[in-house]
Amino acid sequence: MVRLTKRQEVILGELVKNAPEGIALSQLSKITKVSRRTLYREFNELSLYLQHLGLNLQNEQGRYVLVGENVALKQLQVILGMQTELIEPLKPKSRQNALAALLLLADQPQKIISLALELDVSEGTIQRDLSGLEEAFAGFAIKLQRQKGVGVWLETTELKRRQFLSEIMLNELNDYQFFAYLDDKTTIVPDFFLRLLPKKLLQQCYQGLEQKVLPKLKVTSDHQVLQLVILFAICLVRSKKHPVKVELKDQLLRYQALVYAFLSAVDEELEQNELTYLAYQLKKGDQNAKSFTYTDEYELAVSLKVKALIALVSQKMKFDFSRDLVFFKKLSRHVITLLKQPHQGLPNVRIETLARIKNDHPELFACVKRAWKEIFFEQAISETELQLILLYFASQYVGTKRSDKLAVLIVCENGIGTSSLLKQRLKKELPQVEHFKLARIQELNELELAEYDIVLSTLRLPGFPREYQIVSPLLTKEELMRLKTYIKDYQRKYFAKVATRKNKQFNGKLPQTLSFIAATAFFCTELVNELQVKKVDNTGLDLQQTIEKLVSEIGNNIILNEAKVVTALEKRERLAPIGLPDSSLALLHTTSCAIKRCHFAIFELTEPITMQAMDQRLIAVKRMLVLLAPENMSQIEQDALGTISSMIIMNDDALTLFEQGDQKTLQSELAKRFLKEIKSGIPI
Template sequence: MLILTERQKNLLILLQKAQGGIGIKQIEERIKVSRRTIYREFKELKKPLQKRGLAIVTIEGKYQIQGQTEDLNELKDDLGEDNPRNEMSVSKRQNALAIKLLFNDEPQKIIALALELHVSEATIQNDLRDVGKAISEYGITLIKKRGVGVYVKGTEITRRQVLCGILLNEINEYRFFNYIENNQYEQEYFLNLIERELLQEIKIDLKKSILQEISLASDHQLMQLILMFAICLMRMQQGQVIKADAKIDDKTLKYQGLVYEFLTNYEKKYPLQVLRQEVLFLAKYVESCDQEASPVFYDDDQELLLSIKIKQFIQQVSNDIRWDFQRNPVFFQKVTKHIGGIIKKKVNQLPNSPIETLTRVSEQYPKLFASISQSWQDNFPTNTLPISELQLLLLYFANELKNRRYQVKVSFLIICENGIGTSSILASRIQKEIPNISNIKVSNVSEVRKLDLSQYDMVLSTIKLPGFPRKYQIVSPLLLDEELGRIKDYLEKSQRKMQENIAVSKENVEKIINHDPIQGLNEIAISSLFCSDLVNGIEVKRLNNKTTLIDEVVDEIVLMVTTSIIRNRTEVAQNLKRRISLAPIGIPDSSIALLHTSSQEIKRCYFTVIDLSCPIRLKAMDQNEIEVTRILVMLGPKNLSEVEQKVMGLISSMIIMSDQSLSLFEKGSKQQIQDVISKRFLQEIKVGIPI
């Protein structure tokens, strides 16, 4: 984005329209300003024009803009009278103002800031009040001195962190990498604050050193590293270094070595004196981006506060559903990392549009989804999530629910003749053998009538209790192995029942048949035939892909599908590419992607598996990048019947619903995949038709 004052814009338009150039006297007359002012404007325009490959030159006393035809045409388009003026929003302008002050150590004149951002001095004064308040929260002070200007004061570390945070908030990662890799000019104020050549050099040197030894979660983190290294190098070149007494963790030897290697490569091209404190700071920053580093640590109070809020969020869902989602540390770390990325904008949110695979999960677990949605609103009221992002959180919880056993916290009531002695032995044995106990209450017979029996999941007694108002099990004080096995079986059945209650209940066959016997029988037959045809048509094919570009891989996959399935390959390929552009198709923590679409050019439902000879890198639904070696392809006609919709949705939900099924779809053979889908269809037919 070329930020110009009205006068600068008029000056450039005048120079561009003047064929063969224009003299300084004519410029004075047309712009109606002094010669001195014009020269000052030429000086102000020099750098922004240079970034676009342009320059104001004088030939035989006449001024003109010189550059490649393509660059001149781009400038013409930007200056065109029909184009609206590039104006910033208030928040963007204030961020631009903050960046200007943080990058420069010398006081800035109010009038110069107003001219650069093409607003009035009064607007800049108002903006400075807001900027000062915002940066003060980070320990940076905004200082205004009459006749001198405005500047900021704070530690060098904080200055760099705030600079990087603003840039990360304002720069779109797609445009960022397009700007670096394609050498294309971007009309983006914040992108053009750092020289493209510097960003390119940093990316190259990072790949040669640091990126070979660490694992990043996303392109956003790569952009974060590039920007921070750029900021640090620029500040060092300005002579602004981190003070030797700054408190930085010195326990990052691995990352210090990587930073030294990077700086060695960089110094071969650009001489730079680097102090140890600079290396320590960058090493700590690299460590914070490394996926392989310690999974949970808190750099400051904000990190700790966020962790507490996430824990409260998970606790609220656990209490609501009566299922302990906090016991598995791996699950907690995954959810913490994902939510942390959303809150701190380290990952992009999913689009606010339906994603079929995730929608199916929310339909299958409506109670759990409602609990997650409400808990999010209660714990993160200022961070509104699109429905697809809430459904992705549901996927984490649903997987944990499906994969873990004995996670329900249970409460025992133990009744003994006198409530002492043998009861303590029994309670101790239960605590040792059954770890997921929230409470054990020991009571004698005379006190049991005073208790609220509904508070206990299981009642054990060492004596018979004639007329007792609920089910109980008689056990010996020593709790024999046979008795312990009986208790565990009961708990497992209770857990399965709770899982069924959390998931949506299905109508059973008997209800359907009793309601309309003939219709019920027809639905069973139709569903069975459709499932049988779909399963028999499953194939596992190998694609010798010659490219790692997903659009080109899609074209190759569509060519593998026969004309008995597809009428118009071009139309189907375009639909698949549009689907990919909407949201990530990779399955989190796997090497597979789910590629699906519906179209009038598809004759019938189709599911197949494509193994790639050359892996490709794609974003998964959790915004992390994965290496994909297998693509699951699901195609369907435009208007699916109810049975077709449910069957295809069932397959997609099977893929992501448990670690075991995910592994099977990731590595399984044709026969194994056919078998597991067939078994699931049979289960569904037994408990409810249509599927």
């Protein structure tokens, strides 16, 4: 266990005392008599320690809050010597789950008084909880039976019984505490759900799986191991009296062999149906789990600040930027690189492409600027770097399609059984949600998280960068009410403003406006028709020589003096990186008196050139996008070239198009974009 310093104990003690309201940094600074800088350093060092306990430290509107399950907070209190034992009454949701688990495990009808004594509550509380469970179970075709003088019991299939029991336990158990309990490394009194199954049996299953099964599976997370231990233990407890019936549909010989190896290790025997059942469980668990954690403490600390930055901008703009995991990763990576290597940041000079985005989104830029000062108050960056950070937000703001109809993602362990039943129940209970998607945790890498407004999960997702709501497989009445309130608040918070790019509006009287539109259409048509995608042989050439060759390919109908244009492009390249992050593209652009008229060309290189991207990372450039313009441009020319540069750097789909598209496709897409811009400004 990590040894805490006296100061860290004081900090954690104050955070625990002030949970769940949190404590202001200024107040914590006075108590500990240290500066904000020192507190941030302590927060960084404590982050991984807290994660192992199942806790996170979050900044919520200027107050620092410990977020996690109550049992994890109690464990921290024990570690800090703030109390001597962990046992406390179960909260209503956990109590209902505990009651359901007892009924699912029971072989015989249970007396109300026995259940009340087991859960240390009154008989009246058990009766009320049973009424809530009866409704929840009915949604999954499980019948709760009550008979005076006999007791209470459940009527359902054995397969469904095991599915619900395992998912309830997975929903309630903490990975870290579970394995500490099995390894006898904790003095904490085990909670109700740790005591549901015999400890010796759990240890036996864990050891058997660890020795004979896990080394031969793609199991990468503690939660996957926990799930298999629970499933195998439940099977051994129930198989003799309550065998399961499973229809063999897949080839499971490899997994059946692993089950035989496990049984040999634990000295147990099972019928063929039970072997097949466990083989299915192994097959479902034989996948790499998605990890959201950072191994580097500094990167973890910065990512938490980036999360707070996104939350603050979302709140001010009434637009949920936290939806897209890819956006969070890209922005975190950029900020981590920027703060680790501040001397390599963009110079504080005007870069036209970034300045244009700032002018297009003044409100968003002001929000980003204020949020940066509040969250990263110790790290001052240049105006140009702020504009680059704005680029990430603006891409989301413009590129995300919004609808009044909600889409909900349900994350679960394996995507079948109780999870599919839960999806059907939610569809019935939440008519305001148009689309539900059920996904296993292993599939999160493949999903476009930005497509979903709300994320629900039947298991904890440590380090998951998006806000999500935990739901139990039973979905009790209280949980359903909480979900409905949460969805209502979400709609009020983020649907108040629909994100649209502010389009250029044409000014003036109608005849002049018509002339302006005609001139714009003529100029855009020229740009589209002259666009070419040309392959250039740059074998053995360095960047300077490649630029010279590209300019020579453009021709004297566009360029007056090739040497001057080459010099201008080289100067721009030295000024700041021109590579586009996460692509194989570079945007080479300049204005010069040696350029006759505006021109856009794409050159495919035979030999990639290693260049620095705007986010300071190295990329292999395979296509060079060249944008040329005379020094004195008209408003029409400025708007058209601005549309091209925005299209390139603010839309991931367009980025892919410019990386791979042929000339005809690119001309068509560019013409479509110009038409959209022109139509948006017609005042009729």
